[in-house]
Amino acid sequence: MKNFSPHQLSILAALPIGFLAGMAVYIFGDGIISSLALFISLTIVAYIIIRFTIDQFVYRKIKLIYKLIYQTKASKKEEFYYKKILPQKSIEEVSEDVEEWAVQHREEIDLLRKNEIFRKEFLLNLSHELKTPIFAIQGYIDTLLEGAINNPEVNKKFLGNASKNTDRLVNLVDDLDEITKLESGEQLLLTEGFVIQDLIKEVFESLSIKADEKTIRCYIKKGCEMPLTVYGDKKKIRQVLVNLIDNSLKYGKENGTIEGSAYSIDGKNILIEISDNGYGIAEEHLPRIFERFYRTDLARTRKVGGSGLGLSIAKHIIEAHKETIHVRTKKDVGTTFGFTLPSIRPA
Template identity: 35%
Template sequence: MYFKSRVVALVLAALVAIVTTAFLSLLPDSTPTVMLVAGLLSFAVTYLLVYVTFEFLVMKEIGEIYNVLNKMRKKDFSFIEEYDNGNSNHPLKRINQEIYKYGINRHREIEDLKKLEAFRREFLADVSHELKTPVFAAQGFVHTLLDGAIDDKKIRKKFLKRAAKSLDNLDSLIQDLLTLSQIETGEIKMHFEHFNIVSIAEEVIDQMESKAEDKNLTVRFDSAYETPIFVHADADRIYRVLTNLVSNAIKYTLEGGVQIGFEVKSEKVLVYVKDTGVGIPPEHLTRIFERFFRVEKSRSKEMGGTGLGLAIVKHILEAHNTKVSVISTVGKGSTFSFKLPIGQSAEEMEEELEEERLELESLGEDNR
């Protein structure tokens, strides 16, 4: 770049000096000394001006543009850290900034594509494994029956029950996958309404009671909630969230029990599900809401489930513009919580509507 700037400056300076000397030679009073001095001065001034202009205003910026493009071609995005968000009136600097921005966006796109590709591979592997387990189990039972065990009534009934259970697990897995897909694509719309979340939680407790009793556990409120707590959300989806959280808590609790609680804070209601289970190691807390992620895969498979419960919880709550949080201590238990906006009871909504009606009537009378 230095050599090219000097060559351009020398050529232009020489041309200007020749033109200046030639012009002075046309004047009658011009002496050779004057023409020589004028030619040298015009050469020096032109050379310095052209050199400085090209070197620091043009060639330097072009050099930086070339370096950025060269690094992008080599997939080296280390220059991103040097990116300057400042605006400039210099056209070449603006071009350089645009290339920087393009490089940043390209780098992010590449990183996102790599993550998506890794996620796709992992997801396909997980789905294949999860589908393979119940299919192979049912297939094994059916083939055993076809090979002759069907003649034994006792074995036939036993194997048919196991095959049916495997197919039920397969159906649950497919339904959960469809639910996740529909939530992500927006096919499932949230129907927001005002409802008493305490009564929803009571239904969840009643549903999970037998499952908890099978493990000698209890599912209850952390305290008596004698007055209703109204929230504004999709009642069916929140019921699914609580069901998944309580079911997950029962699955990983060996002794003690599961508690559901509420706490009203300003304009929000904090809902939490607390267990005395095995807890979650800190390094896994950021991944437990991923599809098919299990902290202990061998034990989780024995406990059943599709591995999609917490992923569904996450997506439903995100559709409510909130998120699920978890605090866990290994060996002591975990607490999952989320917030919902405070709702209104039917009486409160009627009173509000009545107030609005009276206000409109008073405005109508004033206009008369």
């Protein structure tokens, strides 16, 4: 049953009072006119008193609750709301409003809690990633200082190892810098048109030493040779391709292949794919591989993995282009990463 508004409630309570008084006067023989007059005047008086009481003791308190939940100082518009609309609302509607507010706040609190967990995880991962190269550098320098510097057999090697770890630190900081900039949206995209197959070939070429080490063959898929022009930030798209192809090289099998392909989907978009026939990714990892620092057990145990930032950067870049990136993979069969780019200059 719907609850009544204060106005209806006051009328409903005032009517029987006026009616009973009117009836009593009629029964005691005071005539219809005076009993009607009493009925009307008593009903009006009772209405005013009841309405006043409800407003004073119930609606003022509800108004306070409203002010609190909306955390506002009443502006003119809100004053109107409190004066005209709120008194029309039934208690049921008020309770619905409060419930809605509670749900909203619960969602906000959930989000804050999630962010807090994310922040803690991020700091933990970050300090771990920083510690590894820093401790290595410290170890090599200490050993050199303790006398190894005079040992011509190891001194250069130790310095070289320390330098490699310094590079790792620099790469890590650069990656973090890139992610932060992409996340804050402070980096503008420098969009231009370019042939995507040429860029893929260029990246294959730049990573050819790594590919040769594992005798992995990199090529553009048959049937995808027709040049397709895409619009995007070329430097950043190169970074995406480097990250994807670098992964395919790291997690690909010896003597394997890496295929680059490009398809026009609907005349407006181009789908670009990088496929390998490597170890693949187990299904349980799939929902998380685009997260910062996330690596599968394979990447951890094989010691080929980096910091787990490559895919996160790729995703940020593609999303900055307002496009999407996705993955298809089967364990021990291979992995395909695909993303889309516009084939017409964006407005």
